Amino acid sequence: MTIKQTRKTPEEIKEEILLHLKRGPLSTKKLSDLLGSNWSTINSYLEELKDRGDVREIYSRENLKIYIRADYPVFYGLPLDEDKLKESLFLLSKIIGRWKIVNGSTITKTPLQKIAVELIKNNSLNVPVVRFHYGKVLTTYMEPEKIQQIVKVYGVKKLNIVDKTIDEEINKHTNIAWLERKKQYESHSDMKLFLLSDYVSYSISKNKIDEPGKILDLFHNFLLEIPTDEKYSLLFKKYHDFISVVNFIFNSDQFNNGSKEEREHYFKEILNTFDSLWQTLTTEFFFNDIEFFIKQDFKEILQFIKDSKLKTYYSEIDEKLSNLLDYKKTLTPKKIDLSEDEKGIIEILLEGANEE
Amino acid sequence: MRWFLDMCIILYYVGEGDKEIFIKKSRHFVDEKGQKEFLLCHYIKDENLPRWIDRQKILFRELIKQINDKNYLPYSSEESKRLYERDRKKIIKLITLFRSFSDNKKIIKNFERAVQEIEVRINIFIKEKIDKLVIPVSDIDFELKSHIFTFLNLGSSIKNDSDAKTIASAIQENNNQNLTIITADKSDWNKELLQEVHNHYNLKKKYPKLPNINYLQDL
Numbered sequence: 001m002t003i004k005q006t007r008k009t010p011e012e013i014k015e016e017i018l019l020h021l022k023r024g025p026l027s028t029k030k031l032s033d034l035l036g037s038n039w040s041t042i043n044s045y046l047e048e049l050k051d052r053g054d055v056r057e058i059y060s061r062e063n064l065k066i067y068i069r070a071d072y073p074v075f076y077g078l079p080l081d082e083d084k085l086k087e088s089l090f091l092l093s094k095i096i097g098r099w100k101i102v103n104g105s106t107i108t109k110t111p112l113q114k115i116a117v118e119l120i121k122n123n124s125l126n127v128p129v130v131r132f133h134y135g136k137v138l139t140t141y142m143e144p145e146k147i148q149q150i151v152k153v154y155g156v157k158k159l160n161i162v163d164k165t166i167d168e169e170i171n172k173h174t175n176i177a178w179l180e181r182k183k184q185y186e187s188h189s190d191m192k193l194f195l196l197s198d199y200v201s202y203s204i205s206k207n208k209i210d211e212p213g214k215i216l217d218l219f220h221n222f223l224l225e226i227p228t229d230e231k232y233s234l235l236f237k238k239y240h241d242f243i244s245v246v247n248f249i250f251n252s253d254q255f256n257n258g259s260k261e262e263r264e265h266y267f268k269e270i271l272n273t274f275d276s277l278w279q280t281l282t283t284e285f286f287f288n289d290i291e292f293f294i295k296q297d298f299k300e301i302l303q304f305i306k307d308s309k310l311k312t313y314y315s316e317i318d319e320k321l322s323n324l325l326d327y328k329k330t331l332t333p334k335k336i337d338l339s340e341d342e343k344g345i346i347e348i349l350l351e352g353a354n355e356e
Numbered sequence: 357m358r359w360f361l362d363m364c365i366i367l368y369y370v371g372e373g374d375k376e377i378f379i380k381k382s383r384h385f386v387d388e389k390g391q392k393e394f395l396l397c398h399y400i401k402d403e404n405l406p407r408w409i410d411r412q413k414i415l416f417r418e419l420i421k422q423i424n425d426k427n428y429l430p431y432s433s434e435e436s437k438r439l440y441e442r443d444r445k446k447i448i449k450l451i452t453l454f455r456s457f458s459d460n461k462k463i464i465k466n467f468e469r470a471v472q473e474i475e476v477r478i479n480i481f482i483k484e485k486i487d488k489l490v491i492p493v494s495d496i497d498f499e500l501k502s503h504i505f506t507f508l509n510l511g512s513s514i515k516n517d518s519d520a521k522t523i524a525s526a527i528q529e530n531n532n533q534n535l536t537i538i539t540a541d542k543s544d545w546n547k548e549l550l551q552e553v554h555n556h557y558n559l560k561k562k563y564p565k566l567p568n569i570n571y572l573q574d575l
Contacts, residue, residue, distance in 0.1 A: 216465070217461060224420070224464070228424070230433060233434060236417060240413060343470075344453050345450065345466060348450055349471075351442075353364040353367035354364045354540035
């Protein structure tokens with residue numbers, strides 16, 4: 001007896017691809033194996049899905065291409081353990097729902113994440129939390145308006161938490177992003193760096209340009225908070241280069257005697273460079289924290305995605321630092337009166353110069 | 357008279373403190389310049405001085421890690437491998453100096469201001485005291501430099517490429533017009549080393565004259 005095989009239509013194959021990708025990112029080769037089709041056929045369907053905005057390519061090198069569904073709700077499309085993803089979605093969807101009931105409005109993204117982090121911390125829930133640009137967040141992100149759609153696709157896994165606990169936490173929060181960030185930075189002892197970064201951005205954006213000494217103090221404080229592990233050493237060096245050049249600018253005649261507009265211009269470039277350093281540091285934090293929750297067989301790809309993101313960020317830092325360093329060629333340092341301690345430092349550094 | 361300055365002359369000149377006799381000697385030598393013509397090679401200006409500044413910054417980062425992070429194992433960072441034994445001694449002295457500081461921020465502030473001041477003084481020195489920059493780095497004679505390098509480092513575990521490049525620059529410039537090298541490094545920069553150039557058949561032909569050498573401490 002022969003079994004007659006029905007040929008799948010292109011749309012059915014594309015649907016199947018999307019179905020498989022619900023479990024996380026997959027390579028074209030893996031999808032070809034799963035669908036019993038050849039690489040180039042699947043590749044062309046993936047290209048079509050990409051053009052349609054249904055999938056994203058997150059990795060591409062030689063013959064290896066990795067795709068993810070466009071709605072996959074994990075930062076950088078990283079393949080989170082399936083249970084962890086569902087538990088995260090459960091918590092986020094619960095908060096969105098309870099917020100609507102408690103406050104009668106739609107919660108915004110930042111309070112959603114901050115409430116989730118507090119609930120995880122205070123109730124010892126085993127849901128992954130990472131540090132990212134704006135503090136501690138879940139590895140999953142979500143537009144509150146799209147919750148139903150996302151939950152329908154990826155599902156949820158119930159956590160042991162009752163509505164009353166969620167409501168109590170909701171009552172401690174507002175729907176204002178910056179306030180929520182600040183509250184988290186202040187209440188978590190391990191987030192001093194985030195608090196300092198906020199102070200820096202706030203001080204410069206609020207045009208506190210008449211107090212460069214205070215801003216320099218913040219920058220110095222920041223250096224003392226950057227982790228010293230070897231994996232952060234390049235960033236530590238770049239940041240040190242940054243404060244050296246800021247120190248030079250702040251001590252120049254042109255800066256001190258310049259007009260308000262000129263000083264604002266310097267501050268704008270300084271803040272811009274600081275932002276790049278911050279993005280890089282928090283991206284390093286993110287990958288460092290998420291690594292633990294990533295499927296073992298994806299570790300190599302994780303490293304590649306991490307390296308490519310950081311490469312871009314470090315190039316940005318280099319470009320901006322180089323712009324700032326160019327000022328050293330044009331600015332005239334003002335005469336400074338050295339303290340006895342500073343003279344002592346020079347004396348020590350220049351000891352034994354004949355050996356140089 | 358044309359004087360070819362070793363890097364240490366500049367570093368001593370911009371220094372602080374009255375304990376170091378070399379500082380006084382260097383200041384006296386430079387400030388009483390008179391008709392002397394001061395030469396500096398491009399290698400010192402473009403590579404060796406910036407590298408020295410970089411090393412002071414590495415030293416500082418090592419110091420910050422040591423005093424600010426109790427979990428940091430001293431000298432475990434990759435970049436700290438570029439520090440010499442003498443740099444480690446400086447770190448100990450700086451830590452002693454900073455012991456009286458109640459706030460680590462002040463350490464950063466003072467160190468940054470001190471290093472900036474050194475950079476400024478070096479730039480002013482080059483701008484105001486140097487009459488001529490000689491021998492572009494790309495023109496350094498590789499054969500000459502390698503020969504000097506071999507004899508400079510005989511029996512030494514530390515291989516000193518910087519001195520070899522600087523001395524080669526001096527010998528090359530001396531070929532154009534006579535000069536005298538001025539240094540404080542009696543142990544490495546000596547007449548015997550210069551004579552080694554004339555023990556090499558090709559180099560002797562190429563560089564028939566050798567520069568004189570004077571020491572800061574003997575002035």
